[in-house]
Amino acid sequence: MASEITNHKCPACTGPLHFVGASGMLECDYCGSKFSVEEIEKLYSEKEAKAAENHEINQAKKEKEKAEFEAMGMEWSEEEAKGMKTYSCPSCGAELICDATTAATSCPYCGNPTVLPGQFTGGLKPDLVIPFKLNKEQAKEALKNYYKGKIFLPNSFKDQNHIEEIKGVYVPFWLCDCEMEGSAMYKGANVRSWRDGDYDVTETTYFNVMREGSLGFEMIPVDASTKMPDEHMDAVEPFDYSELKPFSTAYLPGFLADKYDVSQEASMERIETRAKNSIKTEMRNTVRGYSMVTTEMENYNFENKGVKYALMPVWMLSTKWEGKNFLFAMNGQTGKLIGDLPVDKKKFWGLFAAIAAPLAIVSSLIWILI
Amino acid sequence: MMTKKIISIVIAVILVLGISTAAFANTSGRYVFDDASILSYHENAEFEGRANILYQTWGCEVYIITFESLMGYEAWELNELLYYELVSEYGAGEDVIMLLLAMEERQYDILAHGYGNTVFTDYGKDVMAERFLDNFAADDWYGGFSDYLDTCEEFLKMAAYGEPFDIGSEGDSFGSNVIGVIIAVLVSCVIALLVCLAFRAQMKTARLATEAHKYAKNLVLKNQYDRFSHRDIKRVYNPPQENNSGSSGGTTVNSGGFSHKSGGF
Structure with a gap:
């Protein structure tokens, strides 16, 4: 089956590329080369178009197979019944099982970042993106x-x-x-x-x-x-x-x-x-x-x-x-x-008492004495 | 008029002779005149001692007077006459309180004068009478006079601290303090709860957005008006409150400068 996945690889050493928010560029983990988004787009536009095309062909093929399976009274695989999709990692050949909506992930075996351009074809293609800036x-x-300044946070929460x-x-x-x-x-x-x-x-x-x-x-x-x-x-x-x-x-x-x-x-x-x-x-x-x-x-x-x-x-x-x-x-x-963080009830009522008690005593004394 | 003058003389004689058996050599230091002989020697001496201490401590003369009969006078009237006799015969001062008991008529009168009027307000005299009347009604003279002296001491002390016993300074004062403390505790609890909830709110920050102000442009008003509709006028009758001594406290003083509380026991 033709690959529906694109691995963005370093043009210099073929190592995996990651988008780095701080530089706004794609960087190679191995040789440290950096490439602008435009450069990578140019390099990969053809591959992505091919991957997207493969995605559509495979989808049509799967639909046809599914119809045939059902006509034969056979059951669909469990993953596919749940709306999951399977892909082959182009780097290591491992089978990736993803949600039907997954558009980018990483291979759990080789760790290579993978993009499924087919998820963004036609009307599914986003208009805009805000790139990650923080890592x-x-x-x-x-x-x-x-966690700092959260006085009701249980003491054990930070440690455990x-x-x-x-x-x-x-x-x-x-x-x-x-x-x-x-x-x-x-x-x-x-x-x-x-x-x-x-x-x-x-x-x-x-x-x-x-x-x-x-x-x-x-x-x-x-x-x-x-x-x-x-x-x-x-x-x-x-x-x-x-x-x-x-x-x-x-x-x-x-x-x-x-x-x-x-x-x-x-x-x-x-x-x-x-x-x-x-x-x-x-x-x-x-x-x-x-x-x-x-x-x-x-x-x-x-x-x-x-x-x-x-x-x-x-x-x-x-x-x-x-x-x-x-x-x-x-x-x-x-x-x-x-x-949302958990609230330590003892701390909550402890603070309540620590504020209410002296305040009540002082205000009562002021009331009585004045 | 003549009769009254004679009676005054008689009273003076009674005061001089009738109490001549009392153990006090210094007549100016006498405060108990038990003409009806309802007190024992020791009781008499005890009350004299207490009255003396009250005078020495608080500067107000506290008298106990018992008579067999009112001799045709009203209790308050006889008490005023006695006051003048005490002034002239014993050098009593301006600032006094006198409790007179007439045994035959079972009538009493509390008289206050001078500083006594400040200390023993109308309401104070009512409370004082309530305290001793149950004893006198049971012929417990010692208990009744003890209550009288206790009450005098209490009121003199309060007056010395600038707050004479009056409406709002006993039960009302206690009630007011209780209410005040309850309010203080409740307000303190509310403040403490608000502070705690403010800190608690920091623990829960994942919330659905309900408005979109951050993405709004300027509001464009195409049409608007503010038109007068109607006017309501409400008039509520609310006359100024009259200064009623019965409810507002204080001391009612007659033309002679005396205040009284009389009744039966």
């Missing part, structure tokens, strides 16, 4: 720093919690340009009080307030991979869009990459919700000069102005402590690291 060591260091897996992933994102347009009605009120003889007088003046307008949004991101937890992907935002580059597979060697498995349509609900919440806040902020404001009616329409498909760099760090898994994500561009 694995920086991600580890960021995790160590993340070891990183089980760390991987740099190009996560598929939809970047949506959109506009929210609509109107809102508010009731504004101002209250004035004074004393008139033996009477307390309160005057409340009501106003009908209307606002109609629109709010444009540029590239609201939403992750398009079911493998990635939405909470983690939302929390590593924002990415610096000024560093967006046209997509090239040359950025992928050395990292994992997935193609999207959540459609644009399925992602629109999350984008629309975020956009709607923002225009509600913005509109409400224009209603000023009242002591009280209540919202009476809001009506907003969402318009999709275009969606781009991009790959964003994220370091995923997986740790285990006391049998529980903890997942952290770091923005591979900005270094923002997020993730």
